[in-house]
Amino acid sequence: MTMTVLLIVLALLFTAAAVSYFFWVNRQTQGLTKGSEDKSQIPKDEEYSHMIVHELRAPVVAIKDSASILLSDKLSEGEEKKMLNLIHDEAKKLLRQISTILDAAKVADGKLSLKKTRGDIANLVREEMALFQPEAKRKNINIISDIEPGLPSFFFDNVRITEALNNILSNSLKYTNENGIIKVNVTKGGENVVISVADNGIGIAAEKQSRLFSKFEELGGSMDKKKESLSSGLGLYITKWIVEAHGGTIKITSEEGKGTTTIFTLPLDTNEPAQEMP
Amino acid sequence: MKVLLIDDDEAILSVYSTSLKSHGHEIITAVNGKAGLEKAKTEKPDVVLLDQVLPDIQGNEVLRLLKDDSETKDIPVAMLSNFGQNDLIQKALNTGAVDYIRKYEIEPDYLDTKIKAIMKSKQSQADNEQTF
Incomplete structure (x- = not known):
């Protein structure tokens, strides 16, 4: 051993x-x-x-x-x-x-690309949440979900959307205190699926919110004055790219001391993507 | 010794706690600056090991608040960090830290040695003050 x-x-x-x-x-x-x-x-x-x-x-x-x-x-x-x-x-x-x-x-x-396959977004969210439950339990944080039943399958990059959701959930878990709560909602909104992750954690200062999707090198200030992990410092930068490459949108709203909500949309793309030329 | 360990990295908390407990220390942990400040007041630790980078209040600010408070100002605080730049070290020492420990340079047993040295130094200082 x-x-x-x-x-x-x-x-x-x-x-x-x-x-x-x-x-x-x-x-x-x-x-x-x-x-x-x-x-x-x-x-x-x-x-x-x-x-x-x-x-x-x-x-x-x-x-x-x-x-x-x-x-x-x-x-x-x-x-x-x-x-x-x-x-x-x-x-x-x-x-x-x-x-x-x-x-x-x-x-x-400009070298990251998507590989879309038909998938079940509800299942992806459930599996990803299950991965975070042990850590949440250790921190006495309750992760709950409300997933609309009967969501249609559609084409998306399973690996990249998993990565995006992982980045968002990682941040919520990291910045939510003991006895906190994280709510994950998945609903259909028009021609999109809307995924939101809301926590009642420490929140984000107003002056930082407009720069959340930048790489941490661009946030300014000295290293000892800020706390960005790779999941927040680079993860949101990548997450934004993933969502927008799918044709979706992403938005973060937050109030310091009260919590943060991240909402992103993915178009319900039912057209099989064209095969890439070898 | 009663040691307050303030670090948001749960893995590091677990490793350092395990090591220090094996040397007979009593360990109290806090995962952010606010909880660390509260526990410093309520638990009255002999020494504080304080991470430089925390999610709510930065380590240097926690250090300053500990040193500005009459209830906690005499508790020795050693900073912990994975940053090793000289300007950060100097800033922490100027704010009142008794040491700045680069996590990546030490073995866990070193923390026990360091705590014993800090307490010995504090005792010598107290003895000197009594003499004068």
Whole structure:
């Protein structure tokens, strides 16, 4: 077991280091290139790199330290299992973060595309909510849903819509306090399906709301004055792209101290997409 | 020692709590700045380990509020962060942190060593003040 854990940890550390290095070099190079035209871009590029490294370090540190405690042989069987579960969950988090970074780069380069298949949106929402229930239970947060029965199947990119909903639910869960509530509604509105996620969490300051869909490098201010995880700092940027690429719209309304509601629409596209040319 | 650990990263809370408990410390946790400030007053911890980046109030602001409050100003606070820039470290130390711990540079056992060093330093300071 110990050898398996070590191999997992080493592989993850290597992956995180490689991605961090890639983006660091990439951004530094871009900053230097842009710097000859516009010096103001350099700090933003540096800040982007710092934020990426900071976010990648969090799960890697948790994995490294869990493995370190496991190797000390000081834990009870129950505690060992807890640490192994933590390594598993943090490894998954790290993989999601790497995907988010790569997707953000593809969006910026215009290289992200959709692969639509006919799907059941109600089922997708239920499955995604089920994934968040264990974490919600740990935080004593109630996730409830109201899904209109009989919603028709339609063409959408299952993977990308799952990613968008994941980003929105992650944010709600992260910024909702203990004993809070998250309500997910799915209804048909004209020729669209309307999905809303409403929480009674800490909300978002008015001055930040207009910039929510920007990458965190563009939010301004210094790093110690804001809290954006990859799910909020890059996730909403990608989420907006996903929804709009489907022909939908997305809107966030929020009041500080009272909560946040994210509503997005997806057209009920029943036309089979044209096959892409090889 | 009674340690208040303020961090919004549940994984880190779990890892650091497990490690510190194995060294005999009593651990209280808070996942945001507001809860951390409340627990600092009600629980009267011997030391606070405070994450730099929190979802509601930033770590530096929590630190400033702890140091401005007569009930909590004497509790040593060590900052924790995955940021390692010198300007952030200097700002935290200037605001009254006794240390700035880069999470990615330490092993979990280091926290126990650090807490013992902080408490020893506090005791020496108290002894010196009594002498004068």
